[in-house]
Amino acid sequence: TKQYRITLLPGDGIGPEIMAVTVEVLKVVGKQHKIEFAFEEALIGGAAIDATGEPLPAKTLEICRSSDAVLLAAIGGYKWDNLPRQQRPETGLLALRGGLNLFANLRPATILPQLIDASTLKREVVEGVDIMVVRELTGGIYFGQPKGIFETETGEKRGVNTMAYTESEIDRIAKIGFETAQKRRGKLCSVDKANVLDVSQLWRDRVTAMAANYPNVELTHLYVDNAAMQLVRAPKQFDTIVTGNLFGDILSDAAAMLTGSIGMLPSASLGLDGLGVFEPVHGSAPDIAGQDQANPLAQILSAAMMLRYGLNEPEAATKIEQAVIKVLDQGYRTGDIMSAGMKAVGCREMGEVLIKVL
Amino acid sequence: TKQYRITLLPGDGIGPEIMAVTVEVLKVVGKQHKIEFAFEEALIGGAAIDATGEPLPAKTLEICRSSDAVLLAAIGGYKWDNLPRQQRPETGLLALRGGLNLFANLRPATILPQLIDASTLKREVVEGVDIMVVRELTGGIYFGQPKGIFETETGEKRGVNTMAYTESEIDRIAKIGFETAQKRRGKLCSVDKANVLDVSQLWRDRVTAMAANYPNVELTHLYVDNAAMQLVRAPKQFDTIVTGNLFGDILSDAAAMLTGSIGMLPSASLGLDGLGVFEPVHGSAPDIAGQDQANPLAQILSAAMMLRYGLNEPEAATKIEQAVIKVLDQGYRTGDIMSAGMKAVGCREMGEVLIKVL
Ligand SMILES: CC(C)[C@H](C(=O)O)[C@@H](O)C(=O)O
Numbered sequence: 001t002k003q004y005r006i007t008l009l010p011g012d013g014i015g016p017e018i019m020a021v022t023v024e025v026l027k028v029v030g031k032q033h034k035i036e037f038a039f040e041e042a043l044i045g046g047a048a049i050d051a052t053g054e055p056l057p058a059k060t061l062e063i064c065r066s067s068d069a070v071l072l073a074a075i076g077g078y079k080w081d082n083l084p085r086q087q088r089p090e091t092g093l094l095a096l097r098g099g100l101n102l103f104a105n106l107r108p109a110t111i112l113p114q115l116i117d118a119s120t121l122k123r124e125v126v127e128g129v130d131i132m133v134v135r136e137l138t139g140g141i142y143f144g145q146p147k148g149i150f151e152t153e154t155g156e157k158r159g160v161n162t163m164a165y166t167e168s169e170i171d172r173i174a175k176i177g178f179e180t181a182q183k184r185r186g187k188l189c190s191v192d193k194a195n196v197l198d199v200s201q202l203w204r205d206r207v208t209a210m211a212a213n214y215p216n217v218e219l220t221h222l223y224v225d226n227a228a229m230q231l232v233r234a235p236k237q238f239d240t241i242v243t244g245n246l247f248g249d250i251l252s253d254a255a256a257m258l259t260g261s262i263g264m265l266p267s268a269s270l271g272l273d274g275l276g277v278f279e280p281v282h283g284s285a286p287d288i289a290g291q292d293q294a295n296p297l298a299q300i301l302s303a304a305m306m307l308r309y310g311l312n313e314p315e316a317a318t319k320i321e322q323a324v325i326k327v328l329d330q331g332y333r334t335g336d337i338m339s340a341g342m343k344a345v346g347c348r349e350m351g352e353v354l355i356k357v358l
Numbered sequence: 359t360k361q362y363r364i365t366l367l368p369g370d371g372i373g374p375e376i377m378a379v380t381v382e383v384l385k386v387v388g389k390q391h392k393i394e395f396a397f398e399e400a401l402i403g404g405a406a407i408d409a410t411g412e413p414l415p416a417k418t419l420e421i422c423r424s425s426d427a428v429l430l431a432a433i434g435g436y437k438w439d440n441l442p443r444q445q446r447p448e449t450g451l452l453a454l455r456g457g458l459n460l461f462a463n464l465r466p467a468t469i470l471p472q473l474i475d476a477s478t479l480k481r482e483v484v485e486g487v488d489i490m491v492v493r494e495l496t497g498g499i500y501f502g503q504p505k506g507i508f509e510t511e512t513g514e515k516r517g518v519n520t521m522a523y524t525e526s527e528i529d530r531i532a533k534i535g536f537e538t539a540q541k542r543r544g545k546l547c548s549v550d551k552a553n554v555l556d557v558s559q560l561w562r563d564r565v566t567a568m569a570a571n572y573p574n575v576e577l578t579h580l581y582v583d584n585a586a587m588q589l590v591r592a593p594k595q596f597d598t599i600v601t602g603n604l605f606g607d608i609l610s611d612a613a614a615m616l617t618g619s620i621g622m623l624p625s626a627s628l629g630l631d632g633l634g635v636f637e638p639v640h641g642s643a644p645d646i647a648g649q650d651q652a653n654p655l656a657q658i659l660s661a662a663m664m665l666r667y668g669l670n671e672p673e674a675a676t677k678i679e680q681a682v683i684k685v686l687d688q689g690y691r692t693g694d695i696m697s698a699g700m701k702a703v704g705c706r707e708m709g710e711v712l713i714k715v716l
């Protein structure tokens with residue numbers, strides 16, 4: 001029996017509900033694959049602010065560091081929206097990414113045949129879409145210095161942020177981009193704004209130079225505005241996309257929305273030393289929190305990503321992924337993906353039918 | 359008879375073709391409305407690089423400044439893509455925007471009933487979409503200092519750009535945003551990334567403060583990643599969007615692509631002193647240049663925007679806009695918007711049928 005220490009960060013809104021269901025699923029799969037999980041819960045986001053005044057207590061970071069993988073649900077809510085930025089839930093998330101050196105964020109946008117009609121795009125445009133966005137997560141304008149609100153000579157305020165990348169920061173994420181493309185369909189599209197930004201020019205030069213090491217990967221470049229257009233115009237042209245922190249934030253959300261079922265999408269954030277954080281793409285949905293209405297499948301698929309990328313347990317991961325397909329085939333749907341003729345279930349019941357399938 | 363001096367900047371690729379057709383249209387409409395145009399052509403982009411070595415010769419800026427309005431076609435092409443940034447066509451465009459203080463860029467994304475099937479989105483999602491993106495055009499990360507590629511202490515290179523806005527820069531574009539919304543359906547959505555960026559926090563604070571002066575405008579805020587999602591999910595929720603330079607670049611292109619017919623979309627860039635530059639949203643399309651295949655309608659509609667916003671000649675503007683609708687109703691289509699059962703025409707012929715309708 002293998003043993004893993006998993007940190008659970010349920011966070012805010014629907015977080016605790018979808019996390020609870022996911023833990024049950026992990027226990028069942030663990031038994032089947034001779035894996036023992038030791039779960040430890042820690043505070044982040046609004047829940048942490050309420051309990052300790054800080055969105056990421058030092059203790060949480062410590063617990064994460066001493067574990068084998070971190071499963072995060074979602075953070076944030078109206079309640080904390082008007083606090084100063086240093087005390088907001090999002091700041092806790094950024095501190096977690098920085099604190100664990102999670103420089104590589106993998107965000108798949110795959111369209112499931114069962115849910116294709118949930119897309120706002122025409123069936124023929126999105127059928128078969130399977131995009132992986134590799135987003136740099138600990139650099140760029142999210143962390144660049146100087147930043148702040150300063151007073152100018154004329155006495156007016158000036159807000160400032162700095163978009164910066166060093167060669168080594170670009171190289172390490174580009175490497176993940178090429179390797180990811182290699183394991184997929186061999187196409188990598190690097191997205192930047194090199195016709196305007198110096199930082200993008202350096203980005204493009206480094207990515208281009210690295211292509212020589214990956215002769216079996218076809219590298220292309222797109223400006224970010226054109227990439228946003230192409231995602232809408234012809235998303236099937238994309239396999240793997242690699243891009244910086246801000247562009248990745250925008251494009252991965254646009255790509256996720258193409259599928260029409262953002263409640264189904266997991267993500268992985270990987271660090272230097274093999275420690276990863278796994279979380280759904282969707283947010284904390286405070287409007288439906290505590291009502292047993294949330295879709296737990298993105299969280300459950302995040303647990304599958306954890307098994308695959310974080311713990312190197314691909315069989316257990318596949319087991320979960322296949323079970324998710326099966327419950328969809330059986331017609332079970334939470335409210336966000338409900339359509340005519342399907343069986344409406346709540347969060348807990350979705351977990352139960354999934355465990356039955358397992 | 360009124361007289362206006364118009365600077366023509368045909369630029370590169372299909373630019374000269376669509377400009378030639380548009381000038382013919384303007385002449386006809388001018389006669390009908392007792393308007394005399396004195397056209398003067400000047401160099402920009404690749405054409406200017408080839409002739410003078412610079413993408414925006416001082417002479418061009420001078421001619422623009424002494425005219426009543428500037429009509430620009432498109433710039434850029436493969437030929438100049440590998441020059442150093444200072445000598446690239448795009449740099450000429452940025453210098454024009456900076457040199458003429460064109461801080462407000464208006465980019466409509468309207469779906470025409472005749473072309474609705476060209477959209478990749480489902481008819482019910484895009485039917486009636488009518489969005490105006492008000493993009494700040496002379497500030498933000500496009501112009502912020504410091505910028506460049508610097509050497510760090512460890513000897514590696516670091517690319518840097520600065521996203522910065524002062525209060526007065528925010529105020530003047532916010533004002534255009536509110537006024538535009540007021541003339542439309544009274545809804546303004548300000549887009550930023552205030553949960554992460556200091557510059558966005560200042561942006562949000564100023565826009566929020568200004569709302570008190572416009573009690574009849576309903577102001578909302580969205581983070582840029584969410585805005586990109588909402589444009590795909592439910593574009594009809596938007597009326598007017600106001601945002602910074604980079605976010606506006608990305609979102610206006612995504613919004614344009616929702617319509618499926620980017621070859622139809624004009625834009626206006628307005629300065630402090632009433633001088634405006636009017637240009638299509640689409641690019642220079644070097645692959646079809648010189649083949650009489652280009653769609654001139656976005657350029658022609660840009661001339662209509664020039665009449666309306668630049669010269670205060672709304673009747674002549676409306677005349678052109680109605681004629682465009684009419685040729686579409688009559689079934690004339692260039693290749694980019696062609697569909698079964700319609701009459702295929704080239705660039706020049708599209709101009710001819712439009713003049714017949716006028
Ligand atoms: C909540 C926010 C800070 C975060 C980001 O911008 O990275 C979110 O949008 C995401 O994409 O994970």
Ligand SMILES: CC(C)[C@H](C(=O)O)[C@@H](O)C(=O)O
Nearest residue numbers: 195196225448449451452607
């Ligand atoms: C060509 C480029 C510099 C320009 C921009 O980024 O502003 C273009 O994309 C646009 O939107 O007009």
